[in-house]
Structures are given as structure tokens and as C-alpha cells.
Amino acid sequence: MSQPKTIIEKIWDKHVVHQEEGKPDLLYIDLHLVHEVTSPQAFEGLRMAGRSVRRPELTFATMDHNVPTIHRNVIKDAISKKQMETLKENCEDFGVSLADIHHPDQGIVHVIGPELGLTQPGKTIVCGDSHTSTHGAFGALAFGIGTSEVEHVLSTQTLWQAPPKTLQVKVNGNLRTGVTAKDLILAIIAKFGVRFGTGYVMEYTGEAIRNLSMEERMTICNMSIEAGARAGLISPDEKTVDFVEGRRHAPEGEDFERAKEEWLALATDEGATYDSTVEINADEIEPQVSWGTNPSQCVPVSATVPDPEEVEEDADGVRRALEYMGLKPNQSIESIELQHVFIGSCTNSRVADLRKAASIIEGRKVHEGIRAMVVPGSFTVKKEAEEEGLDKIFTDAGFEWRSAGCSMCLGMNDDIVPPGEHCASTSNRNFEGRQGNGARTHLVSPEMAAAAAIEGHFVDVRKYDQLVKG
Amino acid sequence: MEAFVKHTGLVYPLNRSNIDTDQIIPKQFLKRIERKGFGKFLFYNWRYDDDGNLREDFSLNYPEYDNASIMVAGENFGCGSSREHAPWAIQDYGFRVVIAPSFADIFYSNCFKNGILPVPLAEEEVQQIIEHAEKEQYHITVDLESQEVYAEDGWSASFEISEYHKNMLLNGWDEISVTLTYEDAITAFEQNKA
Numbered sequence: 035m036s037q038p039k040t041i042i043e044k045i046w047d048k049h050v051v052h053q054e055e056g057k058p059d060l061l062y063i064d065l066h067l068v069h070e071v072t073s074p075q076a077f078e079g080l081r082m083a084g085r086s087v088r089r090p091e092l093t094f095a096t097m098d099h100n101v102p103t104i105h106r107n108v109i110k111d112a113i114s115k116k117q118m119e120t121l122k123e124n125c126e127d128f129g130v131s132l133a134d135i136h137h138p139d140q141g142i143v144h145v146i147g148p149e150l151g152l153t154q155p156g157k158t159i160v161c162g163d164s165h166t167s168t169h170g171a172f173g174a175l176a177f178g179i180g181t182s183e184v185e186h187v188l189s190t191q192t193l194w195q196a197p198p199k200t201l202q203v204k205v206n207g208n209l210r211t212g213v214t215a216k217d218l219i220l221a222i223i224a225k226f227g228v229r230f231g232t233g234y235v236m237e238y239t240g241e242a243i244r245n246l247s248m249e250e251r252m253t254i255c256n257m258s259i260e261a262g263a264r265a266g267l268i269s270p271d272e273k274t275v276d277f278v279e280g281r282r283h284a285p286e287g288e289d290f291e292r293a294k295e296e297w298l299a300l301a302t303d304e305g306a307t308y309d310s311t312v313e314i315n316a317d318e319i320e321p322q323v324s325w326g327t328n329p330s331q332c333v334p335v336s337a338t339v340p341d342p343e344e345v346e347e348d349a350d351g352v353r354r355a356l357e358y359m360g361l362k363p364n365q366s367i368e369s370i371e372l373q374h375v376f377i378g379s380c381t382n383s384r385v386a387d388l389r390k391a392a393s394i395i396e397g398r399k400v401h402e403g404i405r406a407m408v409v410p411g412s413f414t415v416k417k418e419a420e421e422e423g424l425d426k427i428f429t430d431a432g433f434e435w436r437s438a439g440c441s442m443c444l445g446m447n448d449d450i451v452p453p454g455e456h457c458a459s460t461s462n463r464n465f466e467g468r469q470g471n472g473a474r475t476h477l478v479s480p481e482m483a484a485a486a487a488i489e490g491h492f493v494d495v496r497k498y499d500q501l502v503k504g
Numbered sequence: 505m506e507a508f509v510k511h512t513g514l515v516y517p518l519n520r521s522n523i524d525t526d527q528i529i530p531k532q533f534l535k536r537i538e539r540k541g542f543g544k545f546l547f548y549n550w551r552y553d554d555d556g557n558l559r560e561d562f563s564l565n566y567p568e569y570d571n572a573s574i575m576v577a578g579e580n581f582g583c584g585s586s587r588e589h590a591p592w593a594i595q596d597y598g599f600r601v602v603i604a605p606s607f608a609d610i611f612y613s614n615c616f617k618n619g620i621l622p623v624p625l626a627e628e629e630v631q632q633i634i635e636h637a638e639k640e641q642y643h644i645t646v647d648l649e650s651q652e653v654y655a656e657d658g659w660s661a662s663f664e665i666s667e668y669h670k671n672m673l674l675n676g677w678d679e680i681s682v683t684l685t686y687e688d689a690i691t692a693f694e695q696n697k698a
């Protein structure tokens with residue numbers, strides 16, 4: 035039998051176009067996703083050099099970062115509007131299909147890829163967006179690239195890439211009821227830091243990972259980049275295959291059967307070795323809340339904010355984070371007063387996420403003084419949620435129910451958190467100013483965000499008994 | 505792209521770790537469709553107050569760092585968003601080199617597309633440069649050919665870089681033109697796959 039291999043090596047080997055001493059490998063790209071913010075300069079570069087898009091049919095564009103989530107036609111900001119118009123023109127000029135702001139497929143690029151069946155196991159997938167790692171949930175090698183690389187892929191359908199080092203993130207045991215995939219990935223980053231994945235592609239393995247749904251796996255892989263890893267993936271299994279089957283861009287009939295076999299064979303072989311491995315026990319994890327300005331600065335909801343005098347490293351960084359966040363050392367997480375709750379973003383805006391949040395919200399009211407909003411990840415998510423009546427549950431409770439987009443995850447449109455105010459957010463980054471200049475972000479799961487909306491501050495969501503599993 | 509062979513310049517020390525690309529260039533400036541002109545927005549929220557005035561208490565605004573062209577910062581520089589607007593802003597502001605103990609992967613590769621040399625040095629070496637540059641104006645030389653950083657006072661250190669990245673900067677290559685010389689291989693790969 036041949037040498038056992040990881041899925042990372044298997045996908046890599048199938049995509050090497052050219053290999054030579056002293057150079058990275060020339061890697062073929064199967065799917066290129068494009069959005070309005072990181073593509074204009076790339077298309078302009080092609081135009082100036084008189085180049086074309088090599089494989090428009092492997093390229094798919096949408097608008098998500100800038101789009102308004104209230105009135106689709108009212109784009110107050112002229113520069114945002116110009117950026118969206120530019121994408122439209124570019125897609126027309128270069129023959130790329132586009133789900134624009136009025137298109138039924140529109141949504142956050144990392145939500146619609148899987149939804150449309152574009153995301154498939156074994157593919158190499160890139161996008162000018164660091165959360166491209168999300169697609170790794172399907173056993174695809176998916177990573178974010180810069181705009182020059184976007185131009186390179188548009189023009190050549192390839193990238194020069196050095197073979198990555200491999201890192202296994204092994205999650206033993208199982209998550210306890212009320213503890214979610216979001217808590218798991220936050221706990222992993224809290225434990226190992228924001229750069230343990232730098233230079234690696236990570237594979238998440240172990241019983242807890244196998245037991246996660248595809249939506250939960252996407253939440254995990256989404257945040258690989260917050261651990262420094264450009265890509266993080268999970269070997270495909272029956273759940274993966276079932277999710278992809280029947281979607282618009284998925285293979286059909288015999289082709290599907292053939293693809294299925296190939297996909298399942300991609301899973302990491304027994305006995306394959308990684309360059310590095312870290313382990314965590316799922317059953318020790320509690321619901322998490324971030325208190326600082328990077329995603330590793332988070333603690334269990336029952337804990338307190340750290341004291342810079344007592345931390346082992348980076349006391350200055352902790353001090354600066356507390357100052358920015360307006361928090362006192364040793365203050366309990368439950369005592370942080372909130373003004374905003376945001377349920378959305380490519381981390382947690384799929385129907386499964388909204389269902390879980392709604393189960394907590396149902397029959398309750400948003401706490402006085404809290405502005406709460408739900409921004410579905412895509413037009414399709416919005417429609418499905420409305421068919422199930424989830425929108426009603428949210429609006430009855432006092433949530434705003436919006437149209438699809440990135441929205442308050444990064445506040446490029448009008449959805450921002452004002453300076454000094456605190457937001458419980460289901461997104462992935464709590465960087466300074468991320469949700470608005472001076473905004474104070476706390477990363478949490480959809481269930482925790484829902485409970486915080488009701489109580490006006492963080493509580494352990496496990497005190498509610500209608501938790502939805504899986 | 506502008507080639508990079510050797511550069512001597514004034515150091516700007518920024519002793520913080522995990523500087524993310526949201527700090528380097530905040531989202532409100534990502535709406536522009538040009539590649540140029542981002543320098544004035546570099547570290548915008550740190551450099552300007554809420555009314556848009558320069559903050560005197562942020563070090564990049566100190567007069568002694570005017571004309572700095574080598575930024576020296578803490579570990580994990582450039583983490584977070586893949587936005588190439590970050591190196592565009594750094595380059596447009598006038599920096600040619602960023603030195604740090606470590607860089608985020610996407611930021612690191614974005615630098616090479618824009619004529620910026622990212623130089624990883626050991627933590628102690630970075631701290632030595634920072635301490636010196638915080639005390640007085642400090643000029644250092646970064647030599648890509650010999651993979652060395654040195655100063656007139658005799659201080660020196662060496663750094664690692666792949667042959668590929670080194671050649672790309674030394675020659676100021678346009679990567680796409682290079683790749684297009686492999687077009688036959690790409691076509692063959694596609695035919696094989698189909």
C-alpha cells in the first residue's frame with residue numbers, strides 16, 4: 035500500500051500544474067469567488083495589461099460587504115455605490131456570472147458557495163477574503179488571497195504556492211448540551227493563540243468534529259484564519275456528501291455517484307502524519323465570550339475579565355485591550371452591559387444558526403435599551419427562515435429583520451455600532467473599530483447572543499431549557 | 505513592480521503585537537476602486553481623533569519619524585483580513601520594509617506584490633532595533649541580496665527568505681507575466697482533468 039496521506043496532501047498533489055526546484059508549486063484553482071471590495075483593482079489590472087479571464091465559468095461573483103440591508107435601492111454612500119457598479123461592469127466585460135444586489139442568489143460569499151453547491155470536496159477554492167477558509171468544512175482546500183493574487187487567478191487560474199505544513203487540531207470527546215461549534219472554535223483560539231496556525235493548513239479531527247453538522251463545521255473552519263491558518267478543513271464523510279447532493283452546481287446521477295466515491299476517498303488515511311498536532315477536550319468547554327480586541331481574548335461566560343497585573347504574557351496588550359473595551363480587571367463577564375446584539379456574518383448566519391437563536395427568543399422580549407438585529411447570510415437563508423416563521427419570532431421579540439449581507443460584521447454599510455457601545459456579536463473579529471470606530475465587540479454563539487438580547491447582559495445560555503441540538 | 509535590492513532608511517518603531525489589517529487600514533477606505541492614494545489613511549483610527557485631527561500622542565505623528573521608511577513592529581504583523589489595501593497603504597505612506605518577529609501569511613505574500621520587503625527577525629533583534637529607535641533617530645540598511653540588516657554602529661542580523669520571493673523583488677517581476685510562460689503546462693493540466 036502506498037504511503038498514508040492527509041487530505042491536505044491528497045488535494046495538493048491533484049492540483050500541481052508545475053513543480054521545479056527553488057520555486058513554489060504552481061497550483062490549479064477550481065473555484066474563484068469574487069466580491070466587490072477586493073476585486074476592482076484586479077479587473078483594472080487585467081484591463082491595463084490587455085488580459086482576459088481565463089476560466090470565467092470557474093469564477094463566481096456576488097455583492098455582500100457594502101450592500102444595504104434595509105432598502106435595497108437606497109445606497110446613500112456614493113463610493114459604495116460606485117464599487118458595486120464597478121463589479122457589475124467588470125462581470126459584464128469579462129463574462130463572469132454575478133449575483134448582484136437584486137439577484138435571488140445574493141448573499142455573503144461564504145454562505146452562497148455551499149448553498150449553490152459550488153463548494154465541493156476536493157476543490158481548490160480561493161477568494162479575495164480571509165474567511166474563504168469556511169469552505170474547508172467540505173474537505174476543500176480553501177484560502178483567502180490578496181487582490182494581486184485575485185488578478186493572477188483571474189488571468190491564469192493558478193497560484194504559486196509553497197506546499198503548506200500540516201497541523202492537526204484534534205478535538206476529543208463531545209460538546210456538552212448548550213455548548214456550540216462557535217464556543218469550540220473560540221476556546222481553541224483562546225487556548226492556542228491567534229498565530230498557532232500561521233504557516234499551516236489545519237485539519238480538524240476527532241469525535242466532536244465528526245458529530246458536528248455541516249453548518250457547525252462551517253463555523254469552525256470559518257475561524258481558522260483567526261488562529262493564523264490560511265485554510266482549515268475537515269475530511270468529508272456521509273454528512274458532507276448529503277449536504278452537497280441535489281444542489282444546483284453539484285454533479286448529478288452517475289457523475290454524482292462517481293464524485294461521491296472520489297470525495298470519500300479524500301479523507302485522511304489511517305496512519306497519516308501531520309507536521310504538528312494540538313489537542314483539546316470538548317467536554318471541558320463552556321459557552322465563551324470575548325472580552326478583548328483579538329479572538330484569543332475570550333473566556334467562559336462564568337469567568338471574569340483578566341487582570342493585566344496577573345497575566346503571564348503580553349500585559350501591555352491586555353491593558354490596551356481593556357482600555358479600548360472600557361472594562362475593569364476582574365470584572366465578571368455577566369456584568370458587562372450591552373447596547374447591541376448582532377446575529378449574522380459568514381460565521382453564524384445560516385438557517386441552522388437562526389433556528390437556534392430563535393428557539394431561545396421565542397415568546398420572549400428583547401431587553402430595554404438593546405438594539406438587536408438579525409441579518410441572514412443570504413437571500414435564500416432569508417426566504418427559508420421566513421417560510422419557517424423565524425422572522426416573526428425575531429420581530430415579535432423586538433429584533434430588526436434585515437436583508438442579506440455582511441452588515442454589522444464590519445460596518446461598511448450603514449449598520450454600525452457607535453463609539454464606546456458594546457455589542458454581542460456572532461461574527462468572527464473583535465478587532466478595534468471592526469464594527470464601527472470605537473465599537474466594543476464581544477464574540478459569542480447565536481444562542482448566547484439571543485440570551486444576551488433578552489437579559490441585557492451575558493448569561494449562560496444553558497439556563498434556558500429549549501436548546502436545539504445539532 | 506518596483507524592484508528592491510537594498511534600502512537604507514529611518515526606522516519607525518511600533519512596539520505592538522498582533523497589528524491587524526483592520527488597524528492598518530480601516531474598512532471605510534476599502535470602498536475605493538483605485539490602487540493608489542491609501543497612504544494618508546494608514547493607521548487612520550490611531551493617527552486621527554474623532555474630528556479628523558492628527559493625534560499628537562500617536563508615535564507615527566511625531567516629527568522625528570517623518571520620512572521613516574522602515575517599520576519595525578511586534579509579532580504576527582498584518583493578521584486578520586486579506587485586504588491588500590494594507591500593503592498599499594504602507595507603501596504609499598513611504599515604507600519600503602516592515603520588520604517583525606513574525607507575519608500573518610496573507611499579508612506576507614501581499615507585500616511581495618507591492619515592492620515591500622517583509623523581514624522576519626528574532627524577537628530580541630526586533631526589540632533591540634525598537635529600543636534604539638525609540639531613544640533616537642536610527643537609520644538601518646536592509647540588503648536583500650545578502651539577506652542582512654545592519655546599522656552604522658555595527659549592529660547586524662540576518663534573515664530568511666525563499667529564493668522565489670527574493671528573485672521576484674530583486675528583479676521587480678510581474679508575477680502574471682512569469683506564470684504566462686507556463687501556459688502550455690496549464691492548458692495540458694486542464695485537458696488532462698477534463
Ligand code: SF4
Nearest residue numbers: 165379380440443444
Ligand atoms: S461576514 Fe464579515 S467576515 Fe464574513 S465575509 Fe463578510 S465582512 Fe468578511
